[in-house]
Amino acid sequence: MPLLEVDNLQTAFHTRDGIVRAVNGVSYAIEPGETLGIVGESGSGKSVSQYSLLGLLPTPPAKIESGTARFEGTDLLSASPAELRKIRGGRIAMIFQDPMTALNPFMRVGKQLSEPLLLHGDVDNATARKEAIQALSDVGIQDAEVALNRFPHEFSGGMRQRIMIAMALITRPALLIADEPTTALDVTVQAQILSLIKKRQEELGMAVVMITHDLGVIAATCDRVLVMYAGQVVESATRTELFRQSAHPYTQALMASMPALHHEGEALYTIPGLPPDMTRPIPGCAFAPRCAHAEPACQETAPTLQALSPEHGTACLRIQSGSLTREQLHAETQV
Amino acid sequence: MNDSLLTVNDVKTHFQVKSGPFYKRQHGVLRAVDGVSLSLREGEILGLVGESGCGKSTLARTIMRLLPITSGAVTFNGKDLTNYEREALRRVRPEFQMIFQDPYASLNPRKTVYDTLAEPLLTHDIVPRSEVATEVGRLMETVGLAKRFVRKYPHEFSGGQRQRIAIARALALRPRLIIADEPVSALDVSVQAQILNLLRTLCKEEQLAMILISHDLGVVRHMVHRIAVMYLGKIVEQGPASEVFEQPRHPYTRALLAAILRPTADAAATLTDLMLKGDPPSPVNPPSGCAFHPRCPWAAAECAGEIPPLIACGEGHEAACIRLDAIGQTVPK
Numbered sequence: 001m002p003l004l005e006v007d008n009l010q011t012a013f014h015t016r017d018g019i020v021r022a023v024n025g026v027s028y029a030i031e032p033g034e035t036l037g038i039v040g041e042s043g044s045g046k047s048v049s050q051y052s053l054l055g056l057l058p059t060p061p062a063k064i065e066s067g068t069a070r071f072e073g074t075d076l077l078s079a080s081p082a083e084l085r086k087i088r089g090g091r092i093a094m095i096f097q098d099p100m101t102a103l104n105p106f107m108r109v110g111k112q113l114s115e116p117l118l119l120h121g122d123v124d125n126a127t128a129r130k131e132a133i134q135a136l137s138d139v140g141i142q143d144a145e146v147a148l149n150r151f152p153h154e155f156s157g158g159m160r161q162r163i164m165i166a167m168a169l170i171t172r173p174a175l176l177i178a179d180e181p182t183t184a185l186d187v188t189v190q191a192q193i194l195s196l197i198k199k200r201q202e203e204l205g206m207a208v209v210m211i212t213h214d215l216g217v218i219a220a221t222c223d224r225v226l227v228m229y230a231g232q233v234v235e236s237a238t239r240t241e242l243f244r245q246s247a248h249p250y251t252q253a254l255m256a257s258m259p260a261l262h263h264e265g266e267a268l269y270t271i272p273g274l275p276p277d278m279t280r281p282i283p284g285c286a287f288a289p290r291c292a293h294a295e296p297a298c299q300e301t302a303p304t305l306q307a308l309s310p311e312h313g314t315a316c317l318r319i320q321s322g323s324l325t326r327e328q329l330h331a332e333t334q335v
Numbered sequence: 336m337n338d339s340l341l342t343v344n345d346v347k348t349h350f351q352v353k354s355g356p357f358y359k360r361q362h363g364v365l366r367a368v369d370g371v372s373l374s375l376r377e378g379e380i381l382g383l384v385g386e387s388g389c390g391k392s393t394l395a396r397t398i399m400r401l402l403p404i405t406s407g408a409v410t411f412n413g414k415d416l417t418n419y420e421r422e423a424l425r426r427v428r429p430e431f432q433m434i435f436q437d438p439y440a441s442l443n444p445r446k447t448v449y450d451t452l453a454e455p456l457l458t459h460d461i462v463p464r465s466e467v468a469t470e471v472g473r474l475m476e477t478v479g480l481a482k483r484f485v486r487k488y489p490h491e492f493s494g495g496q497r498q499r500i501a502i503a504r505a506l507a508l509r510p511r512l513i514i515a516d517e518p519v520s521a522l523d524v525s526v527q528a529q530i531l532n533l534l535r536t537l538c539k540e541e542q543l544a545m546i547l548i549s550h551d552l553g554v555v556r557h558m559v560h561r562i563a564v565m566y567l568g569k570i571v572e573q574g575p576a577s578e579v580f581e582q583p584r585h586p587y588t589r590a591l592l593a594a595i596l597r598p599t600a601d602a603a604a605t606l607t608d609l610m611l612k613g614d615p616p617s618p619v620n621p622p623s624g625c626a627f628h629p630r631c632p633w634a635a636a637e638c639a640g641e642i643p644p645l646i647a648c649g650e651g652h653e654a655a656c657i658r659l660d661a662i663g664q665t666v667p668k
């Protein structure tokens with residue numbers, strides 16, 4: 001049975017300029033212990049799709065228009081604030097991009113760390129302190145007892161991210177949502193933090209949702225991947241399938257535009273145009289205006305995510321109909 | 336080198352670290368840039384890489400003379416800029432321009448594109464007043480902005496378009512050197528590619544020299560002719576880009592390259608054999624000898640002794656490691 005099953009989630013922001021359909025019918029499931037990556041550019045709805053589940057969006061302007069999200073027998077989307085409070089920070093934990101804004105600058109690390117335990121677990125202060133020391137050494141912070149009495153600003157960026165991970169994992173959650181956890185960090189520290197998340201994941205047997213714009217992070221950490229564009233999942237595949245045999249022009253274009261895979265001196269592949277204006281209804285495929293393979297039909301018929309195989313789904317009409325093969329797709333953006 | 340456009344000779348930029356009431360008590364000296372030498376030829380692109388806090392941005396700002404030089408010399412186009420004061424600097428500044436990371440912060444929100452681009456043209460008398468409008472149009476075309484946007488304000492543009500405006504503003508003064516400090520790290524991958532392509536074309540067509548600062552080695556590899564790797568205020572390795580990427584010599588460069596996560600199906604291995612542990616040490620109180628030795632998997636006792644000089648290890652390729660021969664291309668334990 002999946003740990004979390006999200007069905008047809010729709011989240012919209014009611015702004016003065018119109019209704020922005022940030023997440024527009026997203027469905028997926030996460031198995032216990034699995035790592036699911038959600039990749040997309042800014043504004044693709046990857047973060048909003050997760051914030052919606054935990055009731056972290058300000059309402060208004062945000063409004064969850066429809067959908068269900070079953071987690072351990074509770075529908076997160078219809079749960080009362082009190083029920084959500086119990087789950088959030090307990091069974092589901094979250095870490096954010098910027099540890100400096102996510103940690104309380106006025107609170108000593110030790111107190112912040114033990115807070116979730118005192119709120120969610122049935123423990124006394126002494127046990128909470130012991131657990132906090134353990135949590136800090138689990139994330140590789142030496143002299144944990146001294147570190148407990150320090151403030152967040154006394155640590156480097158990488159260390160702060162470790163503290164945030166320790167805090168998120170102290171309640172032994174079943175699901176960790178990581179929103180761009182390494183975007184603010186250097187490559188060397190990024191590798192350390194990602195391998196730490198992986199190590200703790202194995203130790204605790206928890207599932208992880210990894211939200212990122214970086215296909216490199218996806219490649220290094222995820223079992224399965226959702227690619228989002230304009231509020232929709234355009235491709236869903238296992239990691240190996242995605243990188244060997246991507247089946248959506250957007251995914252392919254994203255990969256082709258990454259400098260890491262090019263050689264010196266070559267022009268980078270670029271995606272023409274801009275992401276669509278999300279306040280207007282999009283009749284056909286949202287990516288069609290920028291797609292090198294679009295046909296007139298793509299502008300008219302809205303695609304849905306269809307399975308090509310049990311491991312792979314795409315929302316590209318042309319791939320689904322077979323008028324565009326994956327080989328053709330890969331050949332045109334070959335680098 | 337006589338044909339070099341920019342020569343930086345043993346430049347140091349130190350800051351006094353103060354604390355206490357009114358910041359009056361002096362704590363120590365932060366050696367942000369500590370003896371850097373490099374040179375740049377016309378039309379050459381140099382990549383400057385390193386972790387945050389290694390001094391790459393401070394070095395850029397020192398070269399631009401936006402920060403005072405503690406010691407050393409910066410020579411640009413045969414002129415020694417080290418002791419230039421305000422007015423003299425103002426006159427040479429059009430020749431070297433800077434592009435910043437955050438196009439949201441580096442453009443004046445109250446100026447239209449026209450005002451932003453016309454101001455430098457008028458201040459420095461680049462073109463006669465009557466031709467300013469034409470020149471603004473030409474600049475917009477160069478960076479790929481439609482001319483109908485000329486009366487728009489920065490907030491009406493996307494991040495990529497704003498970065499184009501910032502590039503056009505830098506180009507307005509017809510510089511010979513551009514220093515781009517993380518020009519694409521605030522942009523999405525697809526937009527990033529557009530801006531990188533634009534910068535490269537410009538350098539080629541206008542024979543512009545560029546110093547590209549980035550923490551993203553993929554970006555750097557794609558763009559530059561030569562690369563300099565900084566660690567704690569010093570250059571630890573520099574050389575032709577292809578050579579440094581294919582055959583990195585300094586342990587730090589090798590660790591940096593090993594930490595890149597490549598978007599391929601087998602990238603997970605990158606995380607299992609990590610070469611680097613911990614964070615860079617503080618530049619206020621750097622380790623003795625080679626500053627990298629506490630994190631270096633190849634470090635030996637002698638590494639804590641003297642500060643290693645840059646040692647030649649190929650055509651125009653040098654690395655600051657005393658154990659270069661001993662470690663060769665071995666894999667760390």
